[in-house]
Amino acid sequence: MFVQSSEESQLMEYKIVTPQTLWKDFDPYALDLEISLISDGRSDHLFSQYRFTALEQPDGKVRVAVEVLCPLEEVSNKTILVIGEYSKPTSRELLEDLVSNGYCVVSPDISGVSSFKTEFPESLSFGEYWIAGDRLNRIVTTPYETNQFLYSRIIKRTIAFIEKMKPDTELVILTLGDSSEIGMQVVGTGTEVLGLALFNGSGYREYLSINRFGETSDLHLTEERMSWLSSAAAVAYAKNIKIPTLIAIGTNAKKTDIDRVRNLQGLFPENKITTIFSPGAGDFLDFPAYNSFKSWLSSVFNGYPVPLRPELKIRINEESKIYFDIDCDPSSIIDSVTVYYNSGEYNHTLRDWRKVKALSISYNEYIASPETYIETDPLFVFAEVKYTNGFVISSLVEHIELKDYDVCPAEDTGRSKKIVVVYNTTEGIDKFVEEHNGQVLFGEGIFMTTTLSGAKGIASHTEGLKTYRFDTSGIEDNSKILQIDLCSPEGIVAEVVLSCLIEKEIFEYKANKQLKADNTLFIDYQFSIQDFKDSNMKPLTKWSTVKALAIKGRNLVVGNILFI
Numbered sequence: 001m002f003v004q005s006s007e008e009s010q011l012m013e014y015k016i017v018t019p020q021t022l023w024k025d026f027d028p029y030a031l032d033l034e035i036s037l038i039s040d041g042r043s044d045h046l047f048s049q050y051r052f053t054a055l056e057q058p059d060g061k062v063r064v065a066v067e068v069l070c071p072l073e074e075v076s077n078k079t080i081l082v083i084g085e086y087s088k089p090t091s092r093e094l095l096e097d098l099v100s101n102g103y104c105v106v107s108p109d110i111s112g113v114s115s116f117k118t119e120f121p122e123s124l125s126f127g128e129y130w131i132a133g134d135r136l137n138r139i140v141t142t143p144y145e146t147n148q149f150l151y152s153r154i155i156k157r158t159i160a161f162i163e164k165m166k167p168d169t170e171l172v173i174l175t176l177g178d179s180s181e182i183g184m185q186v187v188g189t190g191t192e193v194l195g196l197a198l199f200n201g202s203g204y205r206e207y208l209s210i211n212r213f214g215e216t217s218d219l220h221l222t223e224e225r226m227s228w229l230s231s232a233a234a235v236a237y238a239k240n241i242k243i244p245t246l247i248a249i250g251t252n253a254k255k256t257d258i259d260r261v262r263n264l265q266g267l268f269p270e271n272k273i274t275t276i277f278s279p280g281a282g283d284f285l286d287f288p289a290y291n292s293f294k295s296w297l298s299s300v301f302n303g304y305p306v307p308l309r310p311e312l313k314i315r316i317n318e319e320s321k322i323y324f325d326i327d328c329d330p331s332s333i334i335d336s337v338t339v340y341y342n343s344g345e346y347n348h349t350l351r352d353w354r355k356v357k358a359l360s361i362s363y364n365e366y367i368a369s370p371e372t373y374i375e376t377d378p379l380f381v382f383a384e385v386k387y388t389n390g391f392v393i394s395s396l397v398e399h400i401e402l403k404d405y406d407v408c409p410a411e412d413t414g415r416s417k418k419i420v421v422v423y424n425t426t427e428g429i430d431k432f433v434e435e436h437n438g439q440v441l442f443g444e445g446i447f448m449t450t451t452l453s454g455a456k457g458i459a460s461h462t463e464g465l466k467t468y469r470f471d472t473s474g475i476e477d478n479s480k481i482l483q484i485d486l487c488s489p490e491g492i493v494a495e496v497v498l499s500c501l502i503e504k505e506i507f508e509y510k511a512n513k514q515l516k517a518d519n520t521l522f523i524d525y526q527f528s529i530q531d532f533k534d535s536n537m538k539p540l541t542k543w544s545t546v547k548a549l550a551i552k553g554r555n556l557v558v559g560n561i562l563f564i
Helices: 006-011 019-023 092-100 122-127 129-136 147-165 177-187 223-231 258-266 287-302
Strands: 036-042 045-057 060-071 078-083 104-108 170-176 195-199 245-250 274-278 311-316 322-327 334-343 354-357 365-368 378-387 392-394 398-401 421-423 432-435 446-450 456-460 464-467 482-488 493-502 505-514 518-527 546-552 557-563
Touching: 019 223, 045 092, 045 122, 045 147, 060 092, 060 122, 060 147, 078 092, 078 147, 078 177, 092 104, 104 147, 122 129, 122 147, 129 147, 147 170, 147 177, 170 177, 170 287, 177 195, 195 287, 245 258, 245 287, 274 287, 287 392, 311 378, 311 398, 322 334, 322 378, 334 365, 432 446, 432 456, 432 546, 456 464, 482 493, 505 518, 518 557
Parallel strands: 078 104, 078 170, 170 195, 195 245, 245 274
Antiparallel strands: 036 045, 045 060, 060 104, 274 392, 311 322, 322 365, 334 354, 334 378, 378 392, 378 398, 421 557, 432 464, 446 456, 456 557, 464 546, 482 518, 482 557, 493 505, 493 546
């Protein structure tokens, strides 16, 4: 609805508005909240629905729909304001899990996507996600008519609502996905809260289509982009965030870029961000990362110190060998240090993160060395420190171009010119990560199991499995057949998805297969290259472009995967 034509864009004069100018006339306490209780109840927790007035326009008011969940046992003075993704309701399981840990949880509908919806007047109808169009990502008229500014004002008014209803409460903001932009804008304009946690989002959304490394081009800075970056983008507000901040993201997420977290840290000069990375995960947090968030949350609310993020350095010694030196915070007892590394992939969403356990050389210093790499490739590395209390924290990603150094070749390059076996069940679970459409995993997703005949296989409690260890660069014969052993007691339709890198762009090719109901034996299912089609129904033409394989389906056991 709000998409501009190229002619209109050329005529538009975009003004550079600073955050100070944008926000100077907004007072979150000036307007009466006009709070109305819509419903309440109790089950495992107390539950209430309210409406309050966030903004007033000549043609009506923004009446925000907000849900409040609190523990049954006692009134908690610790509140989490959860800001959901623009495009979908917040996970009920997430909200209820936070309540079960003793917190009150406040969840407003900022974009009209919940069943209990916020009401927008016609003049602000672009607040609804399905109507917003380009206003979610660019300046269509002025910075004052962006969804970021609208949603941030709604959140500031939600905080006024919380202070009215619970005057003595302590507050932490938790954002999900793209709402990280809102969290940083709200906190970066002087809103006082104890802490800010960003799930599956870390700013720099404007750069998602551009690799942080290995690119010769950068963001094309038009007048519109400059106006956006100066007033609407999270990076314009980051330097003013001085409270404890946590970023928890999947390393292979499409909606955020692990490589640019370092850039964001550079905008926090006096604030060392706590970073937690879920290795191999897409736009969700794995179970250890979520548990670590809850440990961080407890520390912030109770005023306890949080271990500092580890520092990792890549070192090449006099013998041309590669080493990773990790400096850890010894304020808590360290259980283990693991280093994750990838050789050769600039696109963070496609990286196969291999891991190696680091060895202790002192109470806070650890060392490791990569086992698999090519001496002419780029190398990406981060460390993960696990403490004995279960808390996990990650270093920032380090990058080095090995071709610029005299480096000994690895005994194992990790690549085969005649790949045959993609996966053998004797390899366990290390090659795979979960496929998950939610925001958080509340338990371990992948596990080894056996069929009724005793055959071993790999399975997942989530929507499926994915592997990035699928190097087909050596396959020149496109007549080869991909064979996957599957066992399905329910006889479901399985979907196999190949992620392909073609001229620096990622394309997905999919094939469906009706499985026979059998919980005893594996059945060999075969796929030719022509079976895989893109969104336009065009078939895949080269196996060598495939970078990752996903197998989707509930209650599915996967056996050996190979080319024949």
